[in-house]
Amino acid sequence: MKARRPALAVLNALASVIVLGGVLYAGASGAGPLPPLGAMLNPGTGVWTVAGDARPPSNQTLQLPGLTQGVHVIYEPNGTAHIEAGTDHDLFLAFGYVHATFRLFQMDLQRRQAEGLLSQIVGPEALNSDEFELQLGLVRTAQAEWSAMPANDPARLALTAYTTGVNAAMAEQERTGHLDVLFKMLGYQPTPWTPLDSLAIQGIMTQTLDFSDGPLWYALLDKALGYDRLMRWLPVIPADESIQRPYDPGPYRQDPAAPFDAAPTAQAVSPGAATAAAALEARMAALPPGAVHREADSNNWAVNGPKTASGGALLAGDPHLDQTLPAIWYQVQCDSPGFHVAGVSIPGIPGILIGHNQHIGWSLTNTQNAATFYYQEHTDKAHRNQYFWNGAWRTMKSVQYAIPVKHGAAVDFTVKMTVHGPVMMEIGTAFAVWWAGALPSSDIDALYGVNRASTYQQFRDALRVWHAPTQNFVYADDQGNIGLISAGYFPLVKSGQPWLPLPGDGSADVTGTIPFDDLPQVYDPPSHMVWSANQREVGADYPYYIGTSLEFFDPGYRAGRIYQVLSNGKNLTTNDMERLQNDTHDYLAGLIVPKLVAALQGQPMSANEQTAKALLGEWDDDMQPDSAAATVWMRFWTQYLYDTFNPWWTAQKVPTKQDPGLALEPDKTGDLTSPLGESLVQWTVNDPTAADFTLPNGTVRTAPEVMRAAFAEAVTALTKRLGPDPKSWTWGRVHSRAFPNLAQIDSLGYGPRPAGGNGWTVDAASDTEFVSTHGPSWRMVVDWSAGMAYGVYPGGQSENPLSPWYENQIPAWWDGRYNPMLDASQAQSLPGSQTWTIQP
Amino acid sequence: MKRIPQSMALAAAIVVGIVVVWAANHFGLWWVTALVGVAIGVAFRGTLKILGVASLVAVAAWGLDLAFQSLSQPLGAAATTVAGIMGFGQVGAIVVALALVFAWLLGAAGAWVGAAARRAVHTFGRRSAPLTSRA
Numbered sequence: 001m002k003a004r005r006p007a008l009a010v011l012n013a014l015a016s017v018i019v020l021g022g023v024l025y026a027g028a029s030g031a032g033p034l035p036p037l038g039a040m041l042n043p044g045t046g047v048w049t050v051a052g053d054a055r056p057p058s059n060q061t062l063q064l065p066g067l068t069q070g071v072h073v074i075y076e077p078n079g080t081a082h083i084e085a086g087t088d089h090d091l092f093l094a095f096g097y098v099h100a101t102f103r104l105f106q107m108d109l110q111r112r113q114a115e116g117l118l119s120q121i122v123g124p125e126a127l128n129s130d131e132f133e134l135q136l137g138l139v140r141t142a143q144a145e146w147s148a149m150p151a152n153d154p155a156r157l158a159l160t161a162y163t164t165g166v167n168a169a170m171a172e173q174e175r176t177g178h179l180d181v182l183f184k185m186l187g188y189q190p191t192p193w194t195p196l197d198s199l200a201i202q203g204i205m206t207q208t209l210d211f212s213d214g215p216l217w218y219a220l221l222d223k224a225l226g227y228d229r230l231m232r233w234l235p236v237i238p239a240d241e242s243i244q245r246p247y248d249p250g251p252y253r254q255d256p257a258a259p260f261d262a263a264p265t266a267q268a269v270s271p272g273a274a275t276a277a278a279a280l281e282a283r284m285a286a287l288p289p290g291a292v293h294r295e296a297d298s299n300n301w302a303v304n305g306p307k308t309a310s311g312g313a314l315l316a317g318d319p320h321l322d323q324t325l326p327a328i329w330y331q332v333q334c335d336s337p338g339f340h341v342a343g344v345s346i347p348g349i350p351g352i353l354i355g356h357n358q359h360i361g362w363s364l365t366n367t368q369n370a371a372t373f374y375y376q377e378h379t380d381k382a383h384r385n386q387y388f389w390n391g392a393w394r395t396m397k398s399v400q401y402a403i404p405v406k407h408g409a410a411v412d413f414t415v416k417m418t419v420h421g422p423v424m425m426e427i428g429t430a431f432a433v434w435w436a437g438a439l440p441s442s443d444i445d446a447l448y449g450v451n452r453a454s455t456y457q458q459f460r461d462a463l464r465v466w467h468a469p470t471q472n473f474v475y476a477d478d479q480g481n482i483g484l485i486s487a488g489y490f491p492l493v494k495s496g497q498p499w500l501p502l503p504g505d506g507s508a509d510v511t512g513t514i515p516f517d518d519l520p521q522v523y524d525p526p527s528h529m530v531w532s533a534n535q536r537e538v539g540a541d542y543p544y545y546i547g548t549s550l551e552f553f554d555p556g557y558r559a560g561r562i563y564q565v566l567s568n569g570k571n572l573t574t575n576d577m578e579r580l581q582n583d584t585h586d587y588l589a590g591l592i593v594p595k596l597v598a599a600l601q602g603q604p605m606s607a608n609e610q611t612a613k614a615l616l617g618e619w620d621d622d623m624q625p626d627s628a629a630a631t632v633w634m635r636f637w638t639q640y641l642y643d644t645f646n647p648w649w650t651a652q653k654v655p656t657k658q659d660p661g662l663a664l665e666p667d668k669t670g671d672l673t674s675p676l677g678e679s680l681v682q683w684t685v686n687d688p689t690a691a692d693f694t695l696p697n698g699t700v701r702t703a704p705e706v707m708r709a710a711f712a713e714a715v716t717a718l719t720k721r722l723g724p725d726p727k728s729w730t731w732g733r734v735h736s737r738a739f740p741n742l743a744q745i746d747s748l749g750y751g752p753r754p755a756g757g758n759g760w761t762v763d764a765a766s767d768t769e770f771v772s773t774h775g776p777s778w779r780m781v782v783d784w785s786a787g788m789a790y791g792v793y794p795g796g797q798s799e800n801p802l803s804p805w806y807e808n809q810i811p812a813w814w815d816g817r818y819n820p821m822l823d824a825s826q827a828q829s830l831p832g833s834q835t836w837t838i839q840p
Numbered sequence: 841m842k843r844i845p846q847s848m849a850l851a852a853a854i855v856v857g858i859v860v861v862w863a864a865n866h867f868g869l870w871w872v873t874a875l876v877g878v879a880i881g882v883a884f885r886g887t888l889k890i891l892g893v894a895s896l897v898a899v900a901a902w903g904l905d906l907a908f909q910s911l912s913q914p915l916g917a918a919a920t921t922v923a924g925i926m927g928f929g930q931v932g933a934i935v936v937a938l939a940l941v942f943a944w945l946l947g948a949a950g951a952w953v954g955a956a957a958r959r960a961v962h963t964f965g966r967r968s969a970p971l972t973s974r975a
Contacts, residue, residue, distance in 0.1 A: 009963040013956040020949040024871060027942065035926075038946075041939040043905035044865035047922045051913035177868050181918075185925055747924025801921050802914060 029187070036187035045177025047184050054802035057834050066093050066164045067840040073098060074824055077832035079797030079805035082333040082824040091336035092158040092350045094838060096165025099330060100193070102798045102805075103347035104170060105180040106326050106742060107201070108190045110348055113288060114138045114200035114207075119411075120404040121186050127411060128286050130403050135415050135422045136211070137438055138203035140399070142196045145440040155444035159195035162350035166193040180799060182743060201348035202444070206437040208290040208321070209297065209366050210469035214550040215374045216277040216284075217662065218500050223274040224654040232692065233645070233679050236499065236548045237540050240682040243591075244535045244556035245563045247472075247484055248520040254543040255515045273376050273501045275428025281659040283425070290322050294552055294661070294671050295766055295774055297321060298365035299581070300474035301531035301562055302482035304524070309571040312785030315476035316577040317354055317363020318776040320764050324742040325750055325807055327795025329778050335824055341451045342821050344778050344793065351447040354778060356789050356821070359454035360477040361782035365532045367470040367486045367520075368554075370547035371436035373493065375420040375504035379430045387418050387430065390506035396423065420504060431501065434510055436489040441467035446487075456483050456523055463487035464516055472520075472532040478784045484530040485521035486537050490514040490546055499548045514544045529566045533558035533762070549675040557587040557760035574790065577781040582816035583762040588681065589621040589633050595684055596636065599704035600711060609715045611726040625732030625756045632729065634758060634770075635667065635718055637677070640710035642666040644693060645676055651696035667717060668769050669759060731756060735770045739794055739810070748801050750810060779818065790818035850889075853880060854897055861901035873898045873943055874950035881954020890951045898947025899940050906936065 025031070027038025040046050057075050064071070069086035071094045076082075081098055085091035100107065112118050116134040118126035133139075149156040170190055173179045183189060221230050238244065284292050300317040308314050321328055326347075333342035334352065343355015354363045378388035386393045397417040402410040416423040420432040442465040449462025450473075459475055463485060470488025475481075496508035520537035522530055534554035538546070547553065564587070565580050566572070593616050600613050612632045619629035646664045649656065656663035661671045683690040688703035695701065715726070722729045732754030741748035755772065757765035765772035780791040794813040798805040812819065820826075827833055844852075857876045864872030877894040884890050909915055919932030928934045 005963050009956070009960040013953075013960045016949065016952040016956040020874060020953045023942075023945045023949045024874060027870060027946070037938070037942045038870035039868065041935075041942055042865045042868070042870035043902050043909065043939070044862075044870075045868040046870075046939075047935075048906065048909060048913075048915055048918050050921060051909070051915050051918040054914070177866075181922065181925070185922070745925050747921070747930070802917050 035185045039187060040184045047181045049178050050181040050800060050802055053178055054798070054800045054804070056804060057836060059834050059836075061837045061839060064093065064097055064165070064168055064838045064840065066161070066168065067838065069840065071838040072824070073836040073838065074827045075834045075836075076822065076827045076830055078808060078819060080331045080333070080819070080822075080827070081797070082822075082827045083335065084824050085334075085336045088154075088336045088338040089157065089161045091334055091339060092161035093165040093168075095332070095334065095345075095350050096162035096167075096193075097169045097838070098165075098332070099162075099345070099347045100166040100169035100173075102800075103326060103330060104166075104173065104190065104799075105182045106799050107166070107193075107197075107348040108183075109743060110201045110204055111197040114142075114204040115197075116401065116403060120406055121188050123406040124408060127403065127405065128283060129288055129291070131413055132283060132287060132291070132424075134401050134403070134413060135424055136207065136433070136435070137415070137422055138200050138207065139196070141203055141438050141440060142199035145199050145442070146196055148440055153445065154448050155442065156195070158350045158444065158448070159198055162198065163193050163195050181801075198349050201346065202441075203437065205346065206441070206469045207293075209293055209471075210371045210437045211291075211435055212293045212370075212372045212551060213281065213284055214370070214372070214548065215499055215501050216281050217550055217659075218548075219274050219277040219374075220281070220655055220659060220662065222500065223271075224652045225648065226652075229648070234549050234675055235679070236545070237536075238549060238555070238678050238682065240686060241536070241540050243560060243678075243681070244553070245531075245559045246520075246536055246538045247530055247532050247559075248486075248522050248538050250539055250541060252538065252542050253515075253518045255518055270376065270429065272429035273431075276376075276425045276431045277374075277501065278655055278658045279427040280425040280431060281661070285660060293366075295320070297534060297774075299531075299533045299558060299562060299762055299764075299776075300363040300365050300472065300484075301529065301566060302474050302476040302484070303529045303566055303569070303572055304476065304480050304482045305528045307528040307566070307569060307572055308785070309573050310783070310785030311480065312478075312783070313476035313480045313482050314572060314574065314577055314784070315356075315361045315363065315474060315482070315782040316581055316780070317365075317474060318581050318779040319354065319364055320766070320775050321777040322774050323737070323739045323777055323794055324773075325739050325748060325795055325801075326742055326799040327739075327777065327793050329793050329795070330797060331791065331793065333821070333824060333827075339448075339451055342789070342823070343780070344791070349444070351444055352451055353447065354780060356782050357451060357454070358478075360456075360459060360475060361780075361784070361789065362450060362459070362476075363474050363780060364471040365474075366534055367472055367488065367490075367537060368534050368547060368551045369470050369486075369490050370498060370545070370551050371468065371470065371489065371491060373420075373434040373491070373498050373510065374424075374501040375418070375432045375434060375508075376501050377418050377420070377423065377430040377432050377504040385416070388505060389419055394419065418504065420509070430504075432504060434491075436470070436491055437468045439467060439489065441465075441488075443467070456481055459483075460485060460521075472537065474530060474532065476782060476784060478787070480784070481524050482528075482530055483521070483523040484532060486519050486532075487516075490519065490544065492544065498545065499550065514546075518544070527567070529563075531559060531562045531566060533562055535559035549678055552671075552674065555588070555674055555678040555681070555760070558762050558764065560587040561585055561762050574781050574783045574786070574788070578779075578790070578816065578818060580762060581776065581779050581781070584623040584757040585621050586623050586630075586633070586758060586761055587621075588637070588677070588760050589619075589623075591681060591685060592637065593619065593621065593633060595688075595703070596707050596711060599707045603708060605712075606715070608719055608724065608726055609712060612711075612715050612718075615726060623731055623735075623756050623758050623761055625735070625754045626730050627756075628727050628729045628731070630731035630756075631718065631722070631734055632714065632726065634669075634731070634735075635714040636707075636711050638669060638673065639666045639714045639717070640707055641673060641677055641680055643706050643710045643713070644680055647695050666713070669767060674759065735765070735767070735772070737765055737772045737775070739807075740773055750807055753814075776813075779813070780821075781818065789821040791821050792818045850884070850893060853883065854893060854900075857893075857897035858901040858904070861897060862905050865902070865905065871946070873901065873946040874953075877947040877950020877952075878954035878957075880947075881951035881956070882958050883954075887955065890955050891948055894947040894951030895944050898943040902943035903940055906939065
C-alpha cells in the first residue's frame with residue numbers, strides 16, 4: 001500500500017493539473033468551435049457588457065487627450081451626432097472618437113478585409129479572401145497614398161487627428177473591458193488604428209464600386225458562344241441606346257488622348273485565357289459579398305428654376321449599396337472653423353461623403369465605367385518569373401506576405417507583379433490585372449474640397465483630384481444652380497478590345513485617362529434637370545470608350561422613370577422628390593407588358609392564363625407588395641429571358657457550373673438578367689423577328705411566340721407555387737427585403753419582410769432570388785429654397801445589437817419617411833437630446 | 841490560541857472567495873476563480889467538502905454577479921443575442937448555463953489541484969492528516 005500511495009498522489013496531482021490546464025486553455029483560447037470562454041463569459045468584462053453599453057449616451061463630461069479645446073457632441077434622440085469643435089484638428093479627433101465608440105468592430109472588420117487579415121480572426125476559411133486582397137493590393141495603394149501626402153496636407157492632418165481619436169476610444173474600451181461583443185466572442189483585441197487603415201477602408205469601398213470581372217465573363221462567353229453572337233447579345237453600346245437616357249447628351253469634346261477604336265476586329269481569346277478566367281472566377285465566387293462589383297448602384301438628380309415650386313434648387317440622392325446591419329453609414333453633422341457640413345460618413349474615414357454644407361449639396365452614383373483590365377502575360381518555362389513586354393523579357397517583382405491564421409501557423413504568400421499590376425492567376429496563362437482603384441487617389445482631399453465648396457466652380461475643381469471610384473456627383477446650391485459631373489479615372493488603352501483579356505506584350509497598355517474637361521458633365525442645363533441612375537452617362541457619339549453592357553450600366557429603366565417624372569413635373573417640392581425616391585414603378589414593364597398582352601390577344605388560354613392576362617392588362621406597372629400582376633410580370637420576364645437564351649447556354653456549354661454567376665434560371669433574376677435583358681428588350685420592341693430568337697437546332701421563332709410560351713410556363717409555375725387563384729399571387733408573397741448582419745450572423749440581421757420594388761425600380765430592391773439585400777442605403781433630399789435637408793438610412797447609429805440605435809431608423813426608411821437634418825442648436829433643443837462635453 | 845470553528849472558517853472562505861472572484865472578474869481576471877479554488881483545496885480537508893465549497897464560491901460569484909447586473913441591465917437580452925451569435929437560436933438560458941458551468945469547472949478544477957497538491961505534500965512526508973480520512 002505504501003508503495004502505491006506516492007504514485008497515486010502523483011497521478012492525482014498530474015490529472016488535476018491537466019484538467020485545470022484544459023479548462024484554463026479553453027477559457028483563454030477557446031476549444032474547437034468554442035470561443036475563449038473565460039474572457040467571453042465572465043460577468044465583469046465578458047459579453048454581458050453588451051447590455052450596459054447599449055444605453056445611449058447621456059449628458060456627461062469626458063476627457064480626450066490630444067484635444068486643444070473643448071468639443072461638444074450632441075446626440076439627437078435617434079442617434080444622429082453633431083460635433084462642434086473649435087479647431088479642425090479637434091473636429092477630426094472627436095470624429096474618430098465618436099466613430100470608434102459606436103462602430104469599432106465594423107471598422108476593424110473592414111480594415112481586416114482590405115488588408116488581408118481576416119484569417120487571423122476567423123481561421124483558414126478566410127485565406128482565399130486574404131490572398132485575393134493582398135494580390136489586389138489595397139494595402140500597397142494605401143501606403144502609396146500616405147507616402148504621397150505632404151506633411152501639411154489637410155487629409156494627412158485630418159487622418160492623424162482622426163487616428164488619435166479612434167485609438168483613444170479603443171484604449172478606453174479595452175481598459176474598461178467594454179469592447180464590442182464580437183471582439184470577445186472571436187477572442188481578440190484590435191490593434192491600434194493607423195491612417196493606413198482609413199485609406200485601406202477607402203480602398204475596400206473603391207473595390208466594391210469599381211473592381212469588376214467583366215473581361216473574364218467575356219472570355220468565358222466568347223469561348224462558349226462565339227464572338228459574333230456574344231457581341232450581338234452583350235454589345236459595347238446597346239442597339240437601342242435611347243432607353244439609357246444619357247444625362248450628358250453632348251456635344252462632346254475630344255482632346256488629344258488615345259481614342260477608342262470604334263470598330264475593332266475580333267480579338268481571339270486563347271484556351272489558356274479561358275482556363276485562367278474560369279479559375280479566377282471560381283476564386284472570386286468565394287469572396288465575401290461586395291468584393292467584386294456587379295451591381296448598378298444608386299440614383300441622384302437635381303431640378304431648378306421653373307421645375308420647382310419655389311424656383312430654387314432641389315437635390316435628391318440615394319446611393320444603392322449592400323444593406324447591412326450595422327449600416328455602411330454613420331450620420332453626423334460637423335462644425336469647426338473649416339467645416340460646416342452634414343450628411344453621412346463611412347466609419348473609418350474622416351469626412352462626409354454625401355451631404356450638404358451651408359451653400360451646396362451633393363450626392364453620388366456609380367459611373368459603372370470600365371476600370372479593370374485583365375492582361376494575358378506572355379510567359380514560358382524557359383523564363384521563370386519573367387514576362388515578355390515591349391520586346392524584352394522582364395522580371396516580375398514580388399512582394400512577400402505572411403498571413404496570420406487563427407489556431408495555425410502563418411501562411412507565406414507571394415504576390416507577383418508585372419508592369420500591368422498583380423498576377424491574379426497562373427493557371428492556363430498568367431493573368432495580371434490593371435485596376436484604376438490600385439492607383440493612388442486623393443479622395444479625402446477631394447472630399448474636403450467638396451465639403452468646403454460654395455460654388456459649382458469650387459466643387460468641380462475639388463473633384464479634379466478624385467480618381468477612384470469614378471462617381472457621378474450631382475450638385476445643387478443655394479443660388480439655384482444644379483450640375484452633374486462624372487469625376488474620376490476613365491482609363492484608355494492603346495489598342496485592342498478592353499472588354500476582353502488584353503495581350504500583355506505592351507500593345508494594349510493603358511495610356512491614360514479621359515481628360516477632366518472631356519468627362520461627362522452638365523451645369524444648369526436648359527431642361528432644368530440633371531439625373532443619373534447608373535445609366536450610360538453619354539450617347540453613342542461620345543468619342544471615348546467607357547465600358548460595355550457587362551460593366552452593369554443600368555439599362556436605363558431607373559433613369560427612364562426618373563426622366564419621365566422629372567420631365568413631366570411642375571412645381572416640384574421636397575415631397576415629390578421623396579415620392580420619387582420611393583417609387584416602385586417598373587419602367588421595363590411599361591415597355592414590355594403591352595407587347596405581351598398584344599401577343600396573347602386572341603390566343604387560346606386556360607382560365608388562369610386569362611386571369612393573369614387580365615391582371616397585366618389592368619396593371620399600372622407598380623411593383624407594390626400587394627400586386628398580383630407584379631408577380632406575373634416578373635415571373636414571365638425571367639422565363640422569357642430564359643427561354644430566349646438558355647437553349648444556347650445549354651447547346652454551347654456555357655460554363656455555369658464553374659461560374660454560377662453566368663447561369664440563367666427561369667424563376668430568378670441573376671447577374672446577367674439586366675445586360676441580356678437590354679438586348680431582349682431591343683428585339684421585342686423593335687425587331688420581333690430577330691434571328692436571335694432562333695433555336696440552336698434551327699427552329700425559327702419570333703418574339704410573340706417565345707412570349708406566349710414563356711407566359712404559359714410562368715402561369716403554370718405560379719399556380720404550382722402559389723395556388724390556383726392568380727389574384728392571390730401578390731408580389732409580397734415572393735419578394736422581400738432583408739438587412740443581413742455585416743459579419744454574416746443570421747440572428748443579428750433584420751427581415752426578410754415582404755417588400756415592393758425590384759432591381760429596376762427607383763426604389764431599387766436588387767436581388768438574385770427575390771430576397772433583396774441591396775438597395776437605397778441612404779435617402780437624402782435638400783431643398784435650397786427652404787434651406788432644409790432630410791435624410792434617412794435603413795439601420796441605426798450603433799453596432800451594438802441591443803442598442804435602441806441598432807435598427808431604429810428602419811421603420812421610417814421602410815415607410816418612406818425622412819428625418820430633418822438639423823443643425824447643432826436645433827438638435828440640442830430637441831427633447832431627449834444628450835450632450836457630451838469633451839475636455840482636453 | 842483558540843481554533844476557529846470549522847463552520848465559521850468555511851463561511852468566511854465562501855464569503856471572501858465570492859468577493860475576490862467577483863472583484864477579479866470586473867478586472868477581466870476570470871482565472872482568479874481557479875486560484876480561489878486552489879486556495880480552498882489547500883486550506884480544507886475532505887474531497888466533497890472542498891469540491892462543494894469551491895463550486896459554491898465559483899457559481900455564486902458568477903451567478904450572483906449576473907443576477908445583480910440583470911436588475912439594471914437587459915442581461916436576458918444580452919444572453920439571447922449571444923446565443924444567437926453562437927448558433928443556439930434564441931435560447932439565452934444556454935449562455936447563462938454555459939457561464940455557470942464554466943465557473944464551476946474553474947472552481948472545481950482549481951480545488952482539485954489544491955487538494956492534490958496538499959495530498960502530494962503529505963504523502964511525501966510533510967505533517968498533515970490523510971485527505972481521505974476526513975471525507
